[in-house]
Amino acid sequence: MTTTHRTAGNTPSSLRYDRRTLWQKDKDHFIHPFTDFSLFHEKGCDLIVDSDGIYVEDAHGNRFIDGIAGLWCVNVGHGRAEIGQAMAEQATRMAYFSTFNNLSNAPAAELAAKLAELAPANLNHVFFSCGGSAANDATIRLVHYYFNRLGKPSKKRILSRRNAYHGTTYLAASLTGIESNNWDFDTLDHLVTHLSEANLYRRPEGMSEADYCDHLVAELEETIVEIGAENIAAFIAEPIMGAGGVLMPPQGYHARMQTVCRANDILFIADEVVTGFGRLGHFFASEAVFDTQPDIINCAKGLSSGYAPLGATLISDEIYKVLGTPQRKGGVLSTGFTYSGHPVSCAAALKNIEIIEREAICENVREVGPYLAQKLKTLADHETVGDVRGSHFMLAIENVADKATKKLLPVEARVGDRVAAEAQKRGLIIRPVGHLNILSPPLIWDREVVDRVVAILDEAFAATTVSLKADGYL
Ligand SMILES: Cc1ncc(COP(=O)(O)O)c(C=O)c1O
Known part of the structure; x- marks a missing residue:
């Protein structure tokens, strides 16, 4: 190579x-x-x-x-001069300008289109943030807004999993299920319910892989009955749990969890902050490896290979239809960051993706x-x-x-x-x-x-x- x-x-x-x-x-x-x-x-x-x-x-x-x-x-890998050059060229040409209020920049527009091309078919719309926590946090706000707009304001609860890691903004830390991560910190417990993690190594003694999968899916179904589907907005999961210990799910787990979510009008969010951009051999693992079609995929980290802070939330056409319609006269989608679609970060990501493709x-x-x-x-x-x-x-x-x-x-x-x-x-x-x-x-x-x-x-x-x-x- x-x-x-x-x-x-x-x-x-x-x-x-x-x-x-x-x-x-x-x-x-x-x-x-x-x-x-x-x-x-x-x-x-x-x-x-x-x-x-x-x-x-x-x-x-x-x-x-x-x-x-x-x-x-x-x-x-480290020390890629061509990523550094792409960033330097963008920084000297136009380091920053707003992406609020109908303004944009070239690298952000190019990157959004490129991500839509790489993502599973119906994920064609990109909301940029500055990292994984912010991507997850922004996603939950958007999901709540989406259900509010659909006239389903009670759909607020997010199902996450014990030992999940979704970051450390207030909301992302609340989604995170690694107990020690939140020792003596507060969490937004009214918004999040944690299911069991999928952990083949420490599954109940004597249980087959197939039975273990049934067991986890049954837990999801029971939780939905308990809380009420009308109160649940989304399920969020890493395809393979990373910081929680690289926990491997049983065969077929994600696809079955998604089927249950679909049947209950619960959005399926894949946190591909770690698994995205090649770590499992594909740009995104959700469809290629786990046979799921998430409503939303979040990515960060490998998106720019760490050369610049960047996160992205890839959103389905169906959700975008709602987000992309003004909620009232004079209303705007009032969320986003000064650095959403930062030109230098997006230039780094574009060059990074070019390298991933060119070097196979x-x-x-x-x-x-x-x-x-x-x-x-x-x-x-x-x-x-x-x-x-x-x-x-x-x-x-x-x-x-x-x-x-x-x-x-x-x-x-x-x-x-x-x-x-x-x-x-x-x-x-x-x-x-x-x-x-x-x-x-x-x-x-x-x-x-x-x-x-x-x-x-x-x-x-x-x-x-x-x-x-x-x-x-x-
Ligand atoms: C799966 C997953 N989601 C979200 C995050 C948070 O990303 P960041 O640290 O960029 O905020 C991480 C970080 O390790 C992660 O592993």
Whole structure:
């Protein structure tokens, strides 16, 4: 695969850093998202300052294979000079102008049309935001507005799922079902009901995959009866739950959930913030992988490969008919952000999509993804590895104390952190999430990289077992 990257060696002097001062400034002033302050106050942060293709480099000059694509987002890999150029050209030509009140700009118009072309057939209308949380938040407002306009104002409740991750604006955090994410925060409970997550690994003991699917669909049906379809606006789901632990649904789950939603006039929203833009081998996974036709698909992250903040809500023709009609004389669709359709972000996304198409990156994921999954399964021999799961470039390893009972290690063993630290010592960054380790690489890994990564992980899990034993956890 040919790629053009800026390399760490030709970093301009304006981008060279004094790492000690920078570390101090960061520690003194930057409130980081999702940071464990029990460690931060003492250790501060590792600064990642350079990048190149599948690699990132820290402020000490250590180079790592990026196993998490930044944060599930740098799909085309790091240091793509042509994306930088497209952004610079747009920024110098016209960095920003309003998209409110019948104004638009060229990259936003081009990108909206391109997304309509790539999305499933009836999703032809795009509402732009600045990221995944904002996309989900804006979607719920639009969905409520849609039902109000249809004369169904009682349809307000959103069905989400436990362990779902939909972001951290107030509304997106309320949709999120990872309990610890909302410890001591408030949530909008009157708007959201959480169903069970679809988690094949931890399904009830002895239940077949097919029965498990029936069980989850029955729970949806019962919940609808309980709350009343007239009070429910939408069901929102990630095709594969990401931050909740790369939880795999049983075969046919999404299609069946959608059938029940359709029968009850409940909109089906696919949160493809992670699964979109190639991670599962297609621009969108909803139809191509899960055989669903969502009313709305949300995307962000891989949409611009993280080169610029951007989110998009792809809306069906049917919903647009309602949104696209003034609610009253002089009325406008009064929602949107200063940066909806930001020209520089849209220019980045257009170039990113051009690269994904030109380099056949979805095809690479379809070819290398199954190899990655198969090689990763070899780690299951390690004493603490309970489950290796996921699909294509979205994978997780669940660590346990006991494989038979699936009992977890105590939280204070920090098993995910231990594995991640051992991997990092050996030149690979993976993501620890509690007792899990997540892999969501740039989509340009080839088989040779997979072999190197799995060899590193093999050593990292062996070293973790030794350290857990030394500390009395095993
Ligand atoms: C499925 C999903 N939805 C929404 C979000 C929130 O996106 P953002 O962090 O860009 O607001 C994320 C972020 O990880 C995500 O994984």
